[in-house]
Amino acid sequence: MDIDPLADTVPPRHAVESDEEEDEYNPLQPQSSIPKPVDVQLVGDLAPVPAAGLLVASGALAKFWARGANLGEQIAAVMVDKIQVGLLFRPSWTKSVVLISEVTTRLPLWAMHPYARAVLDALQPSNVALLDTYAVSAYIAEERTAYSDAPLRYLCTDGPGPAFTSSAQPFAPPNLVQATSAAFLALRAQRSAAATLVLVPAPHIAPPAPRVLEPSSFAHLADDPVAWAPALVRTAHALSFAALAEPGKDAAWTAPAPEKAHPAAQEQRKRPTEFGMYI
Known part of the structure; x- marks a missing residue:
């Protein structure tokens, strides 16, 4: 313990102990910062590879x-630690592969x-479009x-096309994307490859x-029961395929009928929450 010889009194005991306790062994403190390996596997029929394009739609x-x-029938799945996280499709109306993620x-x-690296390495798409949300x-x-x-907003590794400048606005700093879409976009930027993220409000x-990573369930969607405006989603759909060099795909998406709440989502709403609000 270091004591200032010019001080009038000895420091209080609690002050010294609080400093010393930082060096003591704490069984609750993580002992290693080394990340554990993540087992990501794409299971199913992925041919042909490389893919002409990849559309990744995420979340609710x-x-x-x-x-x-x-979308047709599912052709493959993306498994993370043996849990299905992504569903892969090859719709007949597009040259691109569609990944329904998370x-x-x-x-x-x-x-x-x-997860993002495994998907990109397996499919090797020439172009990538991402469909996600921002708060x-x-x-x-x-x-x-x-x-x-x-408005709709966008981020892209290259300059946006004219369709974006007329239908969406940039996702400007200091705002951040803190989702898996950011991992896809960052990896494509590191490889100097084209990628566009379309963000729906x-x-x-x-x-x-x-x-x-929790087992597969629809319960987490109970916290996000959003019925997006069909016109807005149709525009986001059109922008995504314009980014994939497949313009004119508006007719490939129609507004879905109202959906009944999933039983797991209904049960999730009945459970008491730990916090009433957050900022």
Whole structure:
């Protein structure tokens, strides 16, 4: 213990102990920061590879969008630690592969990058479009925008086409994308490859990423029962395929019929929550 000889008194005992306790062994403190290996496997028929393009739709928006798109039969699955996280399709109306991602479970932060890398390495797409959401209430802009008036936004590794400048606005800094879509976009940027992220406005902030990968379930969608405006989603659909060099795909998506709540989602709403609100 170091004591200042010029001090009038000896420091109080609790001050010295609080410093010394930082060096003591704490059984609850993580003993290693080395990330554990993540087992990501694509199971099914992926041929032909490389893929002409890849559309990745994520979360509750992916579930809503997929119900309005004729995706056909599932051709493969993306498994993370033996849990299905992504569903792969090859619709007849597009040259691109469609990945419906994180509809049945959400990825923890530590699994996002390995997941995105495995998908890109397996499919080797020439172009990538990502369809995701951003929270209007958390978006930082010069003027506050109501959810009903919020625009589509985009991020891209290359310059946007004319369709984007007329139908969407840039996702501007200091705003951040903190989802698996960011991992896909970052990997494509590192490889100097084309990728475009189309962001549909959402009325509230999504829950943070889970710490562990949970088994497949629809219960997590109970916290995001959003019925997006069909016209807005159709425009996002058109922009996504324009980014994949497949313009004119508007007719490939139709507004889905209202869906009844999933039993797991209904049960999730009945459970008491630990916190009433968060900022």
